[in-house]
Amino acid sequence: MDKILRVKMGEEGGPKTVVEALGEYAGLGGRAMTSTIVSKEVPPLCHPLGEDNKLVIAPGMLSGSVAAMSGRISVGCKSPLTGGIKEANSGGQPSQVLARLGYAAIVIEGQPADDNLYKILINKDGVEITTDNSLKMLGNYAVIDKVKEAYGDKVCAISIGPAGEMKMSAASIAFTDMEQRPTRHAGRGGVGAVMGSKGVKLIVLDDEGMSKRQPADPDKFREANKAWVQGLKKHPVTGEGLPAYGTNVLTNVVNEAGGYPTNNFSTGQFDGASKLSGETQAELETSRGGLATHGCHKGCVIQCSGIFNDKDGNFLTKQPEYETIWAHGGNCGIDDLDTVAQLDRMDDDFGLDTIEMGVAIGVAMEAGLAKFGDAQAAINLLKEVGEGTPLGRILGNGAAVTGQVFGVERVPVVKKQSMPAYDPRAVQGIGVTYATTTMGADHTAGYSVTANLLGVGGNVDGTKPEGQVELSKNLQIATAAIDSTGMCLFIAFAILDQPETFQALLDIISGFSGQPLTADDVSNLGMAVLKAERDFNARAGFTAKDDRLPEYFKKEPLAPHNVTFQVSDEDLDKVFDF
Amino acid sequence: MELSIAVADDHLPKLVGLLAPWFSVRAQVGIDLKTFVCEQLGVHEVYFEERIQTIFLDSKPVDDVATALVHDGSVLALSAAMPGLVGATFRKGGQYSWMRKAISHGGDEKSDQAAHGWVTVKLFNMVLKELGPGFLEQGVWIDGGRVQAFINSQPQVFRQHIQVLPLEGLPVSPDEFLGQDLSDTSIFIKVRTFAE
Numbered sequence: 001m002d003k004i005l006r007v008k009m010g011e012e013g014g015p016k017t018v019v020e021a022l023g024e025y026a027g028l029g030g031r032a033m034t035s036t037i038v039s040k041e042v043p044p045l046c047h048p049l050g051e052d053n054k055l056v057i058a059p060g061m062l063s064g065s066v067a068a069m070s071g072r073i074s075v076g077c078k079s080p081l082t083g084g085i086k087e088a089n090s091g092g093q094p095s096q097v098l099a100r101l102g103y104a105a106i107v108i109e110g111q112p113a114d115d116n117l118y119k120i121l122i123n124k125d126g127v128e129i130t131t132d133n134s135l136k137m138l139g140n141y142a143v144i145d146k147v148k149e150a151y152g153d154k155v156c157a158i159s160i161g162p163a164g165e166m167k168m169s170a171a172s173i174a175f176t177d178m179e180q181r182p183t184r185h186a187g188r189g190g191v192g193a194v195m196g197s198k199g200v201k202l203i204v205l206d207d208e209g210m211s212k213r214q215p216a217d218p219d220k221f222r223e224a225n226k227a228w229v230q231g232l233k234k235h236p237v238t239g240e241g242l243p244a245y246g247t248n249v250l251t252n253v254v255n256e257a258g259g260y261p262t263n264n265f266s267t268g269q270f271d272g273a274s275k276l277s278g279e280t281q282a283e284l285e286t287s288r289g290g291l292a293t294h295g296c297h298k299g300c301v302i303q304c305s306g307i308f309n310d311k312d313g314n315f316l317t318k319q320p321e322y323e324t325i326w327a328h329g330g331n332c333g334i335d336d337l338d339t340v341a342q343l344d345r346m347d348d349d350f351g352l353d354t355i356e357m358g359v360a361i362g363v364a365m366e367a368g369l370a371k372f373g374d375a376q377a378a379i380n381l382l383k384e385v386g387e388g389t390p391l392g393r394i395l396g397n398g399a400a401v402t403g404q405v406f407g408v409e410r411v412p413v414v415k416k417q418s419m420p421a422y423d424p425r426a427v428q429g430i431g432v433t434y435a436t437t438t439m440g441a442d443h444t445a446g447y448s449v450t451a452n453l454l455g456v457g458g459n460v461d462g463t464k465p466e467g468q469v470e471l472s473k474n475l476q477i478a479t480a481a482i483d484s485t486g487m488c489l490f491i492a493f494a495i496l497d498q499p500e501t502f503q504a505l506l507d508i509i510s511g512f513s514g515q516p517l518t519a520d521d522v523s524n525l526g527m528a529v530l531k532a533e534r535d536f537n538a539r540a541g542f543t544a545k546d547d548r549l550p551e552y553f554k555k556e557p558l559a560p561h562n563v564t565f566q567v568s569d570e571d572l573d574k575v576f577d578f
Numbered sequence: 579m580e581l582s583i584a585v586a587d588d589h590l591p592k593l594v595g596l597l598a599p600w601f602s603v604r605a606q607v608g609i610d611l612k613t614f615v616c617e618q619l620g621v622h623e624v625y626f627e628e629r630i631q632t633i634f635l636d637s638k639p640v641d642d643v644a645t646a647l648v649h650d651g652s653v654l655a656l657s658a659a660m661p662g663l664v665g666a667t668f669r670k671g672g673q674y675s676w677m678r679k680a681i682s683h684g685g686d687e688k689s690d691q692a693a694h695g696w697v698t699v700k701l702f703n704m705v706l707k708e709l710g711p712g713f714l715e716q717g718v719w720i721d722g723g724r725v726q727a728f729i730n731s732q733p734q735v736f737r738q739h740i741q742v743l744p745l746e747g748l749p750v751s752p753d754e755f756l757g758q759d760l761s762d763t764s765i766f767i768k769v770r771t772f773a774e
Contacts, residue, residue, distance in 0.1 A: 236631075236704070237661045245703055250665055252599075252702045256634045256655045257668055258681060269637070274599035279703060283595065287733075304661075322662075422664045429677025430664055443664070475663065493661055560637055561681045 001029070001064065001104040001213065005127060007120060009198050010051055010110025015118060017127045022104055027513075029061030031087045032484035032529050033105050034076025038085055039532040041107075044539035048080035048190070049167050049197040051111040057098070057158065057203075058106075060486010064099025064213040067221075067508050068229050070486045071095045071297035073175065079189035081169040081356070081398055082415040082440040084537040087483065088191050091296035092175030092184030093156035094203075095486060098122070100210040112199040117165075121151075123206040135201045137162045139349035139386075140174045140182035143202055151204055153180055158203040161351025164192030166388050168396035169416075170356035171196065174348065177296055183318040184296055187353035188442065189417060190398075216514025224507030231501030232301050237493035242304040243293045245278030247322035250421075252277045255330070258560045259426030261419070262330050263372045264362035265412045267559045268423050272335025276325050281337055282306070289313045302490050308341045317345040320354070323443070326421035327358020332365055333372030343382055350386040352396065357382060359399040359418035367406035410556075415440035415546055424549060425558040425565050432472040432567055436547045436575040438533035444489055445476055469567075473575045474523075480533075481526035485509065534576055544573050579722065580766040581755075584741040586774035592736060593769060594710030596728050600653075600700045602719040602764070607650050607695035611635060612643040615656070619699070620716065621709065630705060632657035632668045638683035641671045645685030650695025656709075657702040717768035722760025725767065730756060739774070 004025065006018045022028075028036055034056040046052035055077045062070035073095035079086035098106070101122055112118070116131040135143055140161045147157050156176045163171035171192030174182035186192075215221035233239040241249050254260045255273035262270040274280065282292035290307040296318075306319030320328075320340055328334065328343040347354045361381050364370065369391075370377030384392030394405050399418045403411030412419040417440025424431025430443065437445035482489055487505070495502040502519075510517040537546075553565040585593060605618040611633065615621045621630075633640040634655040640646045648654060660668060667674040675682065699718075701709055729737065729752055742755040 236629075236659050237665075240704055241658055242661055244707075247661060249703050250660060250662060252655075252700070253632060253634075253657050253660050253668060254664065256637060256657075256700065256702075257639060257678070258637045259664070259678070277598075277702075279598060279706060426681050427664050427667055427678045428680055429667060429674065433663075443662070490661060492663075493659070493666070496666065563680045566680065 001059070001099050001102060003102055004105045004107060005103050005122070007106065007108045007129065007200070008110050009108060009112045009118070009200070015112060015129045017129065025104065028484065029063070029104065030058055030072065030074040030484040030486050031076070031089065031480060032525060033058035034074045034087050035085060035529050035533050037105065037107060038076045038078065039536040042078050042536075044078070044536050045541070046078060048078045048083065048194060053078045053194055053197070055108040055191070055194045055198060056105055058104060059095040059099040061484060062509065062512055063095040063486040065215065065512055066212055066299065067225055067512065068232065068299055068301045069488045069491055071299055072483070072486045072488055073098070073186070074483060075173055075186040075191045077191055077194045078540070079191070079440075080167070080193045081190040082417050084415060084440070084540055084542055085438055085533045086189035086191060087439065088186035088188045089483060090173070090175045090184045090186040091300075091488065092177050093297055094158050094175045094205055096297065096299065097156050097205040097207040099213060100207040101205065102210075106203070108195070108198045108200055111197065116199060117201045118199050119202045119204065120200060121204045121206070124209040132201065137165060140351055141349050144176060144180060144182050147202070147204055148180065151206060154208060155204050155206040156180065157182070157205065159351075160192045160195050160201060161349055162386055162388065163351045163396055164196035165201070166393065166396065167193040167196050168352070168385070168393065169193060169398045169401070170353045170360065170396050172351050172353050174351055177318065178298060181318070183348055185348065185351075185353070187355065189440065192351050215512040217511045220507060221511030224504050224511050227504040228501065228508055229301050231498050231504055232491065232494050235494040235497060235501070238302045238490060242302050242490060245282050245292070246304045246306055246319050248278035248281050248320070248325050250278070250322045251325065252279065254422060257426060258558070259423045260326065260330055261412070261421065261423045263333050264331060264366045264410055265419070265423060266410065268426055269560055270330035270333075270335070273330060275335040276329045276337060276340065278322070281319065281325070284337060285309070285319065292319070294319070300488070302488065304490060311338070317341050317348060320344040323421045324354035324358070327355045328361070328378065331358050331362045332378055334375050334378060336375055339375040339379065343378060346379070346382050346386065352385065355420055356398050356418045357385065357395070359412060360395045360402045363399045363402045363408050363411055364395060364406065366410060367402075367408050369406070410552055411550060413441060414549060415542070417441050423558055425553055425563045426561060428565060428567055429472060431549055431553070431565050432469060432572060432575065433476060435549050435572050436472065437476060438530065438537055445479055469571045469574045477523055477526035477530060479526070480529035481522045484525060484529060530576070547572050547575070579763060582743045582768050582770055584743060584770045584772055586739045587771035588774065589736065589739045590711050590714070590769065590771050591707070592732075593714055594706055596720060596725060596767070597701055597706060597710050597713060597718065600698050601713070602696055602698050604694060604696055604719070606692055607648050607652070607697060608689045608692040609648060610644050611640060611646040611648055611654070614648040614654075620712070629658060629708070630656050631659035631670060633670055635683050638681055639668045639670075639675070639678055640683045641675055642685055643670065646683050647686040647689060648697060650693070653698040653700070655700035655702065656705050658704040714767070714769040715771075717766055719764050719766050722763040722765040725765060726756050726760055
């Protein structure tokens with residue numbers, strides 16, 4: 001990973017590519033790479049769908065090596081949904097393949113003068129850009145069928161569906177999985193719309209003839225990776241709970257706690273939660289010949305995904321995540337896993353963020369466009385998005401736009417990005433992160449390891465309001481660092497509970513780079529990423545007033561606990577005091 | 579109404595779905611949560627301490643199992659450790675527990691009024707898988723309509739492995755059992771296993 005590929009779409013005579021040395025971006029990966037490039041190179045006041053925005057795709061620092069769990073890829077740009085900086089990341093195969101091809105980032109910039117759709121092929125021989133208008137308005141699954149036909153079953157792909165071509169703010173970018181299906185998505189913030197605005201429909205990656213990235217200190221790396229895998233496998237969450245039930249293991253628990261946003265965040269418990277639960281889902285999947293335990297990329301040892309077959313035993317979609325099942329399920333009053341799986345398949349095919357779409361449909365239901373619990377109506381609304389009807393274009397631009405168009409007050413967004421599946425009134429600490437993260441409401445922004453473990457900010461007393469703020473800050477720092485390594489965030493659980501597993505992670509990175517690494521170095525990296533992101537957002541016009549939850553969270557008590565969000569604005573403003 | 583279900587021992591794990599989403603037990607109440615789970619429900623103390631990491635009493639996450647009292651009508655949910663930051667916040671006594679302080683169980687005043695009462699029990703994820711068979715063997719109360727729906731949803735090949743018996747009476751086939759109107763009827767179910 002010693003070079004950056006720049007794809008200049010607006011050049012005279014058609015798109016051109018330039019391969020550059022890493023220069024000032026040396027040593028960066030994943031989110032650190034995308035956010036640094038966007039912060040330095042994108043004018044913060046530019047139109048997100050205009051020629052000055054850039055789309056950056058970067059594998060993690062460890063991607064392409066044999067380090068377990070290192071297959072996450074980051075996508076960065078100015079977000080058409082939030083208007084601020086965006087990093088959305090994904091699993092799938094492309095991170096490993098792009099890294100093995102030697103690229104630390106692809107930067108797509110400018111805009112073509114024509115309406116053609118472009119396809120980019122990257123292999124050991126170089127880069128080729130061609131027009132391919134046969135791909136126009138194809139769903140991601142049909143695009144991948146064409147990829148298989150043209151390039152075989154060994155390559156992987158990055159693509160957008162019709163939503164990206166229509167430049168919808170909920171549009172995602174799809175990454176193919178181990179089975180060459182477009183089931184993994186950089187979902188949040190409308191990154192697919194930015195790819196669509198560049199006229200790029202498809203990137204095909206072929207690493208034939210390339211080898212795995214080699215560590216600088218093979219012995220140290222090998223030993224650390226072994227300890228790392230052992231640590232992940234022995235932990236009850238990463239070694240048992242996630243493999244058995246996936247992230248959807250959370251449905252029953254969050255619902256029991258009264259923090260499961262139901263019917264567009266109007267109450268905290270859903271009567272049909274058990275029918276949507278991970279336990280029910282695993283049983284259903286295995287009974288139909290699918291899988292309840294499966295990885296999203298090679299080298300994953302947690303295996304939190306699965307295969308969801310339809311009633312006839314045919315593949316329908318990958319195992320939908322907890323957030324997807326919540327968004328299209330309980331948030332819309334729907335308790336049928338088959339409906340949710342169908343909506344997930346449609347989202348993947350159209351190229352849409354499942355959280356944004358589920359929340360937008362929930363807002364539409366509140367507006368009276370359909371009744372909560374009406375599964376067929378939800379499917380019909382999503383079809384409108386795929387077809388690009390006027391109503392579909394409203395929904396496809398997210399919950400904030402939908403709420404504005406239909407005059408709904410209860411719109412659960414921060415910085416116009418939809419909240420995920422945890423009500424911040426029940427779990428107030430997550431509300432601090434929703435409010436203050438640079439990304440808009442994001443459950444993964446403050447997901448990772450403890451402050452004390454990373455040695456950031458000293459010991460935190462969480463019983464005091466300032467403790468909530470301090471810990472949210474530290475969690476966001478740690479998450480930004482993990483997002484830069486290419487590691488899946490789910491490693492956080494093993495790191496949290498097992499100091500020796502955290503040390504193994506440090507040793508993997510150190511063994512790979514050949515440089516010593518301490519917890520302080522990791523936290524400094526995380527802080528640098530957040531500073532770059534905050535700086536971009538400030539220059540884009542964001543102020544403290546944007547770091548707030550919608551007003552109704554402070555006014556409407558959430559059943560069953562009848563609690564409101566209590567963290568003061570003054571405390572929220574202390575999160576980023578570094 | 580009391581029923582016994584006999585099932586080939588290999589198939590006992592498939593019956594744990596009967597316990598979802600909840601079942602009831604009649605037991606001594608007015609006692610602390612740990613005593614209730616270990617002594618009244620028969621869960622081994624080591625398992626309780628190490629495996630059950632997430633506990634809700636009446637939807638409130640519990641940190642101190644010695645001060646939370648189980649009452650007549652309580653709803654008790656037991657789970658293993660959960661993923662995600664929010665999952666971690668729900669762990670008993672975990673370092674993120676303050677993040678959900680607004681809904682945490684605050685503990686009860688000690689009561690010396692121990693008596694028998696009804697408690698609704700919910701087992702989730704690994705805990706359901708691991709403790710479920712034991713609960714089925716010791717007997718629990720479940721809504722009859724739900725039992726019928728569960729058996730109805732099982733493939734015919736599995737139904738061949740189970741027998742439904744009144745506790746003191748002659749065996750009835752699953753189909754005969756399914757023909758009765760048992761909606762809103764609470765049934766005490768005990769599962770026995772046999773070698774096939």
